[in-house]
Amino acid sequence: MATVAEDRLFGKSIKRREDPRFITGRGQYVDDVKLPGMTYAAFVRSPHPHAVIKGIDASAARQVPGVIAVYTGEDVKVGGLPCGWMLPDIKVPPRPALASGKVRYVGEPVAIVVAESVYAAKDGAEAVRVDYQPLKATVNPKSAHDKGAPKLFDDIPDNQCFYWTIGDKAATEAAFKSAATVVRQPLVNQRLIPNAMEPRACVASFSPAMGDLTLWVTSQNPHVHRLLMAAFILGIPETKMRVIAPDVGGGFGSKIFVYNEEVVACWASKTLGRPVKWTAERRESFMNDAHGRDHVTEAEMAFDRDGKITGLRVKTHAALGAYLSTFAPLIPSFLYGPLLSGVYKIPVIFCEVWGMLTTTAPVDAYRGAGRPEATYLVERLMDRAADQLGVDPTELRRRNFIPKFTDGTPYQTPVAFAYDSGDYEPALRRALQMAGYDALRKEQELGRKQGRLIGIGVTTYIEACGPAPSAVAGSLGAGAGLWESGQVRVHPTGAVSVYTGSHSHGQGHETTFAQLVADELGIPMEQIDIVHGDTAQIPFGMGTYGSRSACVGGSAIFRSLEKVKEKGRKIAAHLLEAGEQDLVFEKGAWSVKGAPGKSKAWGEVALMAYLAHNIPQGMEPGLEATSFYDPTNFTFPFGAHVAVVEIDPDTGHVKILRYVAVDDVGRVINPMIVDGMVHGGIAQGVGQALWEHGIYGEDGQLVTGSMMDYALPKADQLPMYETDRTVTPSPVNPLGVKGAGETGTIASTPTIVNAVIDALSGQGVTHLDMPLTAEKVWKAAAASRK
Amino acid sequence: MKLPVKMTINGQTTSHEVEPRLLLVHYIRENVGLTGTHVGCDTSQCGACTILMNGQAVKACNLFAVQADGASIQTIEGLAKNGELHPIQQGFWEKHGLQCGFCTPGMIMAACQLLERYPTPTEEQIRHQLEGNLCRCTGYHNIVKAIQWAAETMAAKK
Incomplete structure (x- = not known):
């Protein structure tokens, strides 16, 4: 039975509950996942910034001991990688999972080699021969705009994907005309390469028996991964795909996005009927992680x-x-x-x-x-x-x-x-x-x-x-709502599982969210489990980026806590034969105002919610709540x-x-x-x-x-x-x-x-x-x- | 061609037939199944794979498994004894010396050697000795604090 917590934890520097597994080497990152029958992928990548692919010869690669299969852009029949944010008059170039016809940056994946071991896969990748006809590069965003700059796509003039403005042009020009002083400065905000310490990785496992696809992936937002991959790329029902983002070693934005490798690994697993693992070498992270x-x-x-x-x-x-x-x-x-x-x-x-x-x-x-x-x-x-x-x-x-x-x-x-x-x-x-x-x-x-x-x-x-407010995000071009989900499931003992759409890749949600729950329900943190990173367990959620976990994800959990407390109050009032308005909830128990002896502990109320022997007439048994919190x-x-x-x-x-x-x-x-x-x-x-x-x-x-x-x-x-x-x-x-x-x-x-x-x-x-x-x-x- | 290797890892003897090119870190992770030792780069900069080999902190991505034949290896999994955390592990927990946890095993193993060399290290010594271990989350502040905490705790225990 749930016991009573002592103090409020909001505002306290509680040591992290996730740390014991990390400091003892027992974290479970994607590359630590090992499945029976596992195969390993390596990618052939473009050495050219811009080139026409004239031909690919994988015959030697297929002879490398341990190599199971080699696939190119011609073989991999999946949709392109979608872009999730549209601006007015934006030109969106097609983005194939494996390069098709042309390559457009150094490191762009051209072929996948699947083998019995990582080493064999890399041997195979080295043996793939690609015939390129190099074209000119254009790397600077300003000079890419110049007349005569090499064009990446025939139907996108001047390499300009969009032109966007905000503010009042005429009023601003007037302000500059009447200014006493004008300060001018050209500035370069240079390109950065994120470098989370854990390189990106995925394990795709298709079950021929069930027709289900499970993807372990280094993701900051597993549901977004599932939606984009199932609906737009792989063309399978979301119900047939499970995305798990286990312990993730830092993201800093770079693990929000859907990348080529996990898409191709999923397709290869389905094609071969065996699990496919890919883990980036750091040099691949430099070349292919979003900068x-x-x-x-x-x-x-x-x-x-x-x-x-x-x-x-x-x-x-x-x-x-x-x-x-x-x-x-x-x-x-x-x-x-x-x-x-x-x-x-x-x-x-x-x-x-x-x-x-x-x-x-x-x-x-x-x-x-x-x-x-x-x-x-x-x-x-x-x-x-x-x-x-x-x-x-x-x-x-x-x-x-x-x-x-x-x-x-x-x-x-x-x-x-x-x-x-x-x-x-x-x-x-x-x-x-x-x-x-x-x-x-x-x-x-x-x-x-x-x-x-x-x-x-x-x-x-x-x-x-x-x-962000979903309606605002939608009006500005978002292909998604930007609310967050939080589900609070109270178990019959009063212990609580929280399912959050936020994802922790270093942020410590297992601790901070548990602090919130402990305060609201008056139970100790040991009886609270924070579950994140698994689409099979958690209601649809939007994930972690933009410093949104506490304010959006935390608020969703808070709303659900209010809902389970509201129901608990009704049950407690019923059991205590008191009016709801006469109850106070303190330190994990409801008591009747002015009659401190008459009280029902959180655990007693939770148990009765599931026994349902004596709950208000017409009330459904059980004690759980789901909230989708959309910020204003x-x-x-x-x-x-x-x-x-x-x-x-x-x-x-x-x-x-x-x-x-x-x-x-x-x-x-x-x-x-x-x-x-x-x-x-x-x-x-x-x-x-x-x-x-x-x-x-x-x-x-x-x-x-x-x-x-x-x-x-x-x-x-x-x-x-x-x-x-x-x-x-x-x-x-x-x-x-x-x-x-x-x-x-x-x-x-x-x-x-x-x-x-x-x-x-x-x-x-x-x-x-x-x-x-x-x-x-x-x-x-x-x-x-x- | 495969070669036999035999070594002691965290007090247990392991032996396998391996390709001569197999990196020690892959041997530890894949053949022995100890996944606490991580791989964060391919140029020996990041230090996520740091282990102790015959008492010396080494980067396990920089050695072939066959070079460790006959060696005594300690990894992060072997650091806590009888369920009791090593003071360095405890220090990382107490002082919030980790966030995503990926660099942490390598940091802790590097700190083992650091504190052996400098039982009462200055901040400058700690920072210099950690020059071969990268962390992208903490900005190093609390890693330094964690190692200072461990040094004080280990000194008090002596």
Whole structure:
């Protein structure tokens, strides 16, 4: 029988319940799945960025010992990979599961080899001969637009997939005409390669006996995988497909999407009647996982005589890659333009985006997804403006903050978003206080006299989490609703299983969601099981991305908890022969007000719900509830980050001396987990600022195709982070939570760049494009010495 | 051609006939069935496959199984004794030194050698010694804290 929990757990740093299996090596990731009769797949990939396939000869591969089958695009009869977000007048190129006729990026899968072992499959893949006629590459989103640039698809002129705008063009032009000061800055937001530590993997197992297909896949959203694959690609009933996303080793966006390999593995399993496993080598992850960012932008901000912003104008060429990944068009449009108001009162904004096809891996959501690009732009402009206007960057930000609005009245920006609540100055004040800003400026000044290059960078940012009201998403082009499901099943003992459509790939839902349940039902966490990642167990759900698990997924669970409590109250009132209104529910029991001896514990009520010997007349037995929670708005976390860096003038090496982050993510369920996400987010953002860059050469080859060439942040390059929070509860959801998964990444990139440019400001440097490698910084500093 | 290999893994003797090119990490995962040791890259940068071989932290993707013939291997599965977590495992739990958990076994095994070399490590020593292990989730902050916690706990136990 369920026992009683002691304290409220919301807000407590409970140690994670999922950790024991991970720290003992007993996590169950996709590559750990082993089935009888398993076969192993390897893919033949294009070595060319752009070429006509003239012929494929697999005869030698078929002779390799252990090879079972080789299939090419001609053999694999499945639908193309769909794109799940449409924009007005968008041109959607077909995306075959295996290349057909042409290849359009290095690493594009051309054939699959299935064998008795991984080693045999790779031997087989090496033996497949493909005859290519190479064509010219085009890798830069701006130059892909030029007349004469190589065309990826005959029927898509100028490689332009879409042209999208937001805001008021005429009003913005007028604002610039009457501006006292205009700040202009071309910016490159470079291509990033996500690199979750677990490479993507899948195991497809078709049962010839039952006609069922089970797919274990590294997915952030198993139901989305099932729907897209069953309905659009494989053409089988959803009821015949089960998708399991077990322990998943990080995603950062890259595991949202449906990829070629799992589609082909499913088809091969069905064709062969045996399970097929594929696990990416890291080099394959570099080539074929969806990349992030890759914007080339011109941005201008207009100011009046008082240093108040009067307008913002943005033109961005965004790379989409060779094909449209699952949500590719969304990222540089509705997750980018609407963020351009930042935390500032900007009367008019106009933003134009050209979505461009390039002979590169597809580009889609990567941690932050559009918001980091917008925030970087706004925050770099603010620093450029402060410099140009001769104002302290913190003062310029304060001057332009949207005034506090926490009374439930949203703030309407000129770019569609209505912020739910905000109080921006206290976060900045706290961050500056923690950093000791005034003292830092003095230290910087003193250091300069001694030849030291110390820089202080500040960012105040906005973030939009918890996508999204489904009707709004639909009107903007979504091919899906963006609600979340949460099912609460109370067992006869009072123990509870929760089935959530959210998926944890590091976020710790098994802990945080259990904290919510324990509080609401007054039972200990040991009696609560959080089930996620299996379409056979869980009602349809939308998964985890956009920092939506707590605010959308958590709210769905909360609604179901209310429903089971409501039914429990009726049963308790019946058993206690009291009016429902006279009952109080505390510490896992209903008692009659004023008669504390008369009570029924949660477990007793649960048992009676299933015995059904004595429940109100007409009531159905059982105790469970399902909710589909559709948010009424995004939530809008915000905060202020401060970094202090020092540049070694001899080498250009940037050392981070301090990093302070003050975030407002609303109410916090588990501070330890939120701090951890902030830390990791900061590290990823710092990675973009200083080291990471997915580079395609002009010849279309991926120059940064391994961890030897692509610089992921390491332990000895990063500092300890100093974190704090202000708490402005979100009025959007019943929990008052906002979202914390991406704030660090959004804020830290401009914070670090602002700090480095600040360090170089004495050398006359006003901007450098990322990443700010030692070489680039040294060259900039050296140029000024000439 | 296959060659015989025999080694001790977590105190148990295993022997198999393997291809000479079989990587040690694949031997441990596929032949022996211990899947706690992970593969995160193909260029020996990430350290997810770190194990102890004859007491030395090594990357199991960087050795052939036949090179480990006769060796004594310890993997993450062999670290807890009699159901009691090793202080480093406990430290990762206490200090939230993991999120997705994929790099964690390699991090913990690398930390074993780290604390043997530096029983009372400075933050700088910890960060330097972890240079061969990548984590994409934690930003390393809580991994450093976890190892500091383990160092203090192990020192107090002595």
